[in-house]
Amino acid sequence: MIELQDCARARTGEGRAPATALAAYSRGTRVGQGLAGRIDGEGTEPATTTAFRIASCTKSFTAAAVLLLRDRGALDLDDDVAGYLPELRVTGWGEEPGESVLTLRMLLSMSSGLPTDDPWADRQESTTKADFSQLLADGVRLVRQPGSGYEYSNLGYAMLGRVVEVVSGSPYREFVEQEILAPLGMAGTVFSRDEVLAGIDGGRSTATGVATGYRKNALIAAGLDSEWTELATSKPGAFSAIGGLFSTLDDLGRWGDWLAEAFAGDDEPGHGPLSRATRREMQTQHQIAGEPDTDGTVDGYGYGLVVQHHAVHGTVVGHSGGYPGFSSHMRWHPGQELVVVGFENATYSNVGIPVRELLEARLTREAGAAPATSASESPQPSKDQRPAGTPWPETLQAMEAVEALVRNAELTKDDEVFSTNVGLDKPWPERQAALDAALAVVGPLLEPERSEPGNLQAKWATPAAVEWELPARDGALTLRITMTPVHPPRVQLLEIGSRQ
Numbered sequence: 001m002i003e004l005q006d007c008a009r010a011r012t013g014e015g016r017a018p019a020t021a022l023a024a025y026s027r028g029t030r031v032g033q034g035l036a037g038r039i040d041g042e043g044t045e046p047a048t049t050t051a052f053r054i055a056s057c058t059k060s061f062t063a064a065a066v067l068l069l070r071d072r073g074a075l076d077l078d079d080d081v082a083g084y085l086p087e088l089r090v091t092g093w094g095e096e097p098g099e100s101v102l103t104l105r106m107l108l109s110m111s112s113g114l115p116t117d118d119p120w121a122d123r124q125e126s127t128t129k130a131d132f133s134q135l136l137a138d139g140v141r142l143v144r145q146p147g148s149g150y151e152y153s154n155l156g157y158a159m160l161g162r163v164v165e166v167v168s169g170s171p172y173r174e175f176v177e178q179e180i181l182a183p184l185g186m187a188g189t190v191f192s193r194d195e196v197l198a199g200i201d202g203g204r205s206t207a208t209g210v211a212t213g214y215r216k217n218a219l220i221a222a223g224l225d226s227e228w229t230e231l232a233t234s235k236p237g238a239f240s241a242i243g244g245l246f247s248t249l250d251d252l253g254r255w256g257d258w259l260a261e262a263f264a265g266d267d268e269p270g271h272g273p274l275s276r277a278t279r280r281e282m283q284t285q286h287q288i289a290g291e292p293d294t295d296g297t298v299d300g301y302g303y304g305l306v307v308q309h310h311a312v313h314g315t316v317v318g319h320s321g322g323y324p325g326f327s328s329h330m331r332w333h334p335g336q337e338l339v340v341v342g343f344e345n346a347t348y349s350n351v352g353i354p355v356r357e358l359l360e361a362r363l364t365r366e367a368g369a370a371p372a373t374s375a376s377e378s379p380q381p382s383k384d385q386r387p388a389g390t391p392w393p394e395t396l397q398a399m400e401a402v403e404a405l406v407r408n409a410e411l412t413k414d415d416e417v418f419s420t421n422v423g424l425d426k427p428w429p430e431r432q433a434a435l436d437a438a439l440a441v442v443g444p445l446l447e448p449e450r451s452e453p454g455n456l457q458a459k460w461a462t463p464a465a466v467e468w469e470l471p472a473r474d475g476a477l478t479l480r481i482t483m484t485p486v487h488p489p490r491v492q493l494l495e496i497g498s499r500q
Contacts, residue, residue, distance in 0.1 A: 003034075003358060003361070004022045004024060004032045004033055004034030004358065005033070005035070006034070007020075007034050007354045007357075007358065008021065008034030008036035008037075009034070009036045011036070011037075011344070011351075011354060012036045012037035013036075015216075016344065016346065016349050016351075017037065017214070017344035017345055017346035017349045018038050018039070018214050018228055018345055018346060019036065019037035019038055019039045019045075019046045019211060019343075019345050020034070020036050020037055020046075020342070020343075020344050020351065020354075021033075021034075021046040021048070021050060021052065021249055021342065021343045021344070022035075022249075022341070022343075022354065022355070023048050023249040023250070023253055023340070023341055023342075024253075024338060024339065024340050024358070024362075025253035025256065025338070025339045025340075026257075026337050026338050026339070027257065027337055028254065028257050030048065030250065030253065031338075033048055035047065035048070039209065039210075039212060039345060040209075040211065040212040041212065041230065046343075047208055047209065048248060048249040048250045049188060049207055049208040049209070049248050049249075049250055050207070050208065050210065050211055050248060050249075050343075051188060051189075051190075051196045051207040051209065051211065051246040051248050052210075052211045052246065052247070052248075052326055052328060052343035052344075052345060053211075053213065053233070053243075053244075053245070053246050053321075053323050053325070053326040054243070054246065054247045054252060054321050054326075054328040054330075054343070055122075055243040055321025055322055055323035055326055055327070055328050056154075056242065056243045056319060056320060056321040056322065056323075056328075057243075057247075057252065057319050057320075057321040057328050057329075057330055058240075058241065058244055058245040058321070059157050059242065059243070059304040060255070060259075060282070060304035060305050060319055061176050061180055061245060061255075061304070062157055062160055062161055062172075062241045062242075062304060063108055063160075063282055063302075063304025063305070064180055064273070064282065064304065065164045065172070065175055065176050065179065065180060066104060066108060066160055066303075067274060067278050067281065067303065068179060068273055068274060068278075069164065069167050069168060071278055074167045074168070075104065075167050077103065077104045077105040077108065078103050078105055079103060079104055080101045080102065080103060081102045081103065081107060081159055081163065082101075082102070084162070084163045084166045084167065085136055085159060085162060085163070085166070087133050087136050087137040088102075088136045088137075088140070088159075089136065089137055089138070089140070090102060090139070090140055090142065091139050091140070091142065091487070092142050100142060100145065100146045101146065102114075102146050102156075103147075104160065104163065105286070106146050106147055106156075107153070107156040107157065107159060108160065108286070108303040109286035109287040109301050109302070109303060110150055110151060110152050110153060110156070110287055110301045111146070111147055111148070111150060111151070111286075111287040111301075112142075112146050112147075112151070112153055112156050113142040113143060113145055113146040113147075113148065113151060114140060114141075114142060114143070114153035114155055114485050115141060115143040115153070115462055115463075115465070115482070115483070115485045116151055116152045116153065116462070116465065116482065117152075117153060117155055117484060117485045117492065118152070118154065118322070118492075118493070119421055119425050119493060120419050120421050120484045120485075120492035120493075121154030121155060121242055122154075122243065122322070122323050122324060122421070123324070123420065123421040123424055123425075124237075124238075124239040125235070125237050125238075125239040125240055125242070125243070125244055126234050126236070126237035126239075127237045127238040127239055128237060128238060129162075131238070132162065132237075132238035132239075135486055136159075138486060138487045139486065139487035140155060140486055140487070141392070141485050141486070141487065141489060143389065143462040143463045143464050143465075144389065144462070150287050150288065150289040150290070150300070150301060153485070154239070154242040154243070155242075155485050155486075157241050157242045157304075158238060158239045158241055158242050160241060161239075161240065161241025161242075162241075164176075164241070172240065173236060173240055176191075177190065179273055180273050183272055183273050184254060184258060184272050186247070186251045186254060186255065187199070187204065187205055187206045187207075187251075188205050188206040188207035188247060188248040188250065188251045189246065189247040189248070189251045190205070190245070190246055191236045191244045191245055191246070192233075192235060192236050192244075192246070193210055193233045193246065195246075196246050197210060207246075207248050211326075211343070211345040212231075212345060213230070213231045213233060213323070213324060213325015213326050213345050213346070214228040214229060214230055214325055214345055214346050214347070215228070215229050215231055215324065215325065215347040216228060216229075216346065217229050217430075218426065218430040218434070219429065219430055219433055228346070231324050231325040231347070233325070234324075243321060243323055249341050249343065252328075252330050252341045253339050253341050255330070256331075256341065257332075257337075257339055258271075258272055259279050259282065259283060259305075259317070259332070260317070260332045260333075260334045260337060260339060261276075261279075262276040262277075262279030262283070262334075263276075263280065263283075263334040263335070281302075281303065282303045282305055283302050283305055283307055283315070283317045283334070284302050284307065285300035285301070285302060285307045286300070286301065286302055286303065287301045289301060295311040295312075296311040297309065297310050297311045302317070304319070305317055305318065305319055306319050306320075312363075312364075313333060313363045314333070314335060315333070315334060315335075316331065316332070316359070317331070317332055317333075318330050318331030318332060318355075322347070322348045324425070325345060325346070325347055326344070326345055326346070326347070327343070327344045327346060327347070327349040327350060327351040327352070328341075328342065328343050328344075329341070329342045329351050329352035329356075330342075330355075331352075331355050331356060331359050332359070333359065333363055336362070336363060336366060338359065338362055338363075340358050340359045340362075341355070342354060342355040389462070389463050390463060391460060391466065392463045392464055392483065392489060394483060394488065394489040395463060395465075395466060395481070395483050395489070398417060398481055398483065398489075398490075398491050399458075399466065399468070399479075399481065401414070401416075402417070402479060402481060402494065403470065403479070406435060406445075406470065406477060406479065406496065407445055407470070409435065409439060410432070411428060411432045411435055412428070415490075416490075417490065417491055418490055418491045418494070419484050419490040419491060419492045422491060422493075431494070431496070434496055435496050437498075438477055438478075438496055438497055438498040439472075439477065439498075441475065441498040441500065442472035442474050442475040442476060442477055442498045442499070442500065443472050443475070444472060444473050445470050445471070445477060446470075446471045446472060448470075457469055461482075464483040464485070464489065465481070465482040465483070466480070466481060467479065467480035467481075469499065474500060475498060475499050475500035476498070476499045477497075477498060477499075478495075478496070478497040478498060478499055479494075480493070480494070480495040481493060481494055481495075
C-alpha cells in the first residue's frame with residue numbers, strides 16, 4: 001500500500017508531527033506501512049515495533065477487562081457503580097446530591113451524564129488511589145440525566161478501572177496485562193515508558209524503541225520552521241484506565257484483527273480472553289451520538305469503541321487517542337478484514353484523519369463507490385445538540401471571570417478560575433499571544449450592553465460548556481470554555497478566537 005508511505009512523508013513534511021507511523025493489517029498479517037520522521041532527539045526513525053502512547057485507545061482494553069469479569073459472573077453491567085465505589089458522591093445540575101444511579105453499562109457506553117472532560121482528564125493519569133477516592137468523595141457533576149444521551153467521559157472510565165481492581169482483587173494494570181495482553185501475545189504493550197525500556201533491555205518486549213512526545217511551540221511565527229518542545233511522560237496512576245497504554249503498530253494491529261475476527265464464525269467461541277459474542281457486544285452501538293448525517297450515517301459508542309453505521313460501507317469500528325505529546329487512531333471494517341492503525345508523537349495532531357482516509361479509500365475501491373468527506377479527528381462523536389439544561393452557577397461565574405480578563409487584555413494564571421491543566425496544555429505567554437493576535441484582528445472591544453456575562457448569543461452545549469462573543473470595533477472576540485467534572489468545577493478548556 002504505497003499510499004501509506006506517501007501519507008506518512010506528507011504528514012511530517014507539513015509539520016504535523018515529528019514522526020508519523022501508519023500500518024495496515026489483514027488476518028494478522030501486516031499488508032502495508034508508512035514510516036517517516038523522528039521519534040526522539042537523536043533522530044531515530046519510527047518502526048512498526050516502536051512504542052507510542054495510544055491514549056484513549058486504552059479504553060477498549062478497559063472495557064474488555066470489565067466484560068471479562070462480567071463473563072466470569074463477578075459483576076453485572078446494570079450494577080450501580082456506587083456499589084463498588086461507596087465514596088462516590090454524585091450531584092446533578094445544582095449543588096445538592098442527586099439520586100441518580102450510574103450503572104457500569106452507562107459508564108461503558110458514554111451515557112452516564114458525566115460531562116466531557118478533555119483536556120482536564122489527560123493530565124490526571126498519575127493521580128494516587130487515595131487522591132482519586134477523595135476526588136470522588138468531594139463530588140462529581142452531571143450535565144444530563146444518566147442514560148439520556150451521549151457525553152464522552154474519561155472520568156467514567158477511570159471509575160471502571162477502579163471497579164476492575166475492586167472486583168478482581170488485582171491492580172487494574174496487572175489485570176489487563178495478565179488477563180488480556182499476555183494471552184494475545186501483545187508483548188510490546190505496557191503501561192509506562194519505563195516498562196517499555198525495561199522490557200527491551202530484558203528481552204521480554206517485542207518493542208524495539210519508544211517515541212518521545214512533543215508539542216508545537218505556538219510562539220514561532222507563521223511561515224517559519226516549527227519548533228517542537230519535548231514533553232515529560234506521565235507515570236501510571238488511578239487514571240491509567242483512560243489512556244495509559246503504550247503500544248506498537250504491530251500490537252495494536254493484532255488487537256484490531258482480534259476484535260474484527262469476532263464477526264467471522266458466529267457459532268465458534270474463537271480464541272483469546274473474550275468470546276466472539278462478547279467482542280461483537282463491544283462493537284455494537286449501545287449509545288447513539290447525535291442525529292444521523294444527511295447521508296444516513298449514524299455515529300455512536302459501543303463499549304470502549306466508537307461504532308459508526310456508515311451509509312455506504314456498513315459498520316466501521318475504531319477509536320482515537322489524544323494525550324500530551326501523542327495522537328493515535330485505530331480503525332477497521334469487520335467485513336473487509338482490514339485494520340488501519342496510526343501514531344504520531346505530537347499533541348492532538350489528528351492522525352485519525354489519514355487513518356480514516358486510508359481505510360475509506362480501500363473500502364471505496366472495494367465497493368466502487370464515491371468516497372465520503374473525511375471528518376476531523378475526535379476521540380468521540382460530537383454531534384449531539386440537545387437542550388443544555390440549566391447552566392452550572394460556576395460556569396456563569398467563569399464566563400464573567402474570563403470576560404474580565406480579556407477586557408483587561410491580560411490573561412493571568414488564576415487557580416480559582418482555571419484548572420492546572422490549562423497552563424500545562426498551553427503556557428500562559430502563548431495564550432496571551434493568542435489573545436493579542438485576536439484583538440489585533442477585531443480591534444478594541446466595545447463596552448458591554450448588559451449586566452450579566454455571556455448573554456449575547458451564548459451557545460450552550462451543556463451546562464458545563466459554552467461559547468459566546470464579545471463585540472469589537474471590527475468584528476467580535478470569540479470565547480469558549482468547558483468546566484471540569486469535579487467539585488469545585490474549574491475552567492479546563494479556554495479557546496479564544498476572532499470573527500470579522
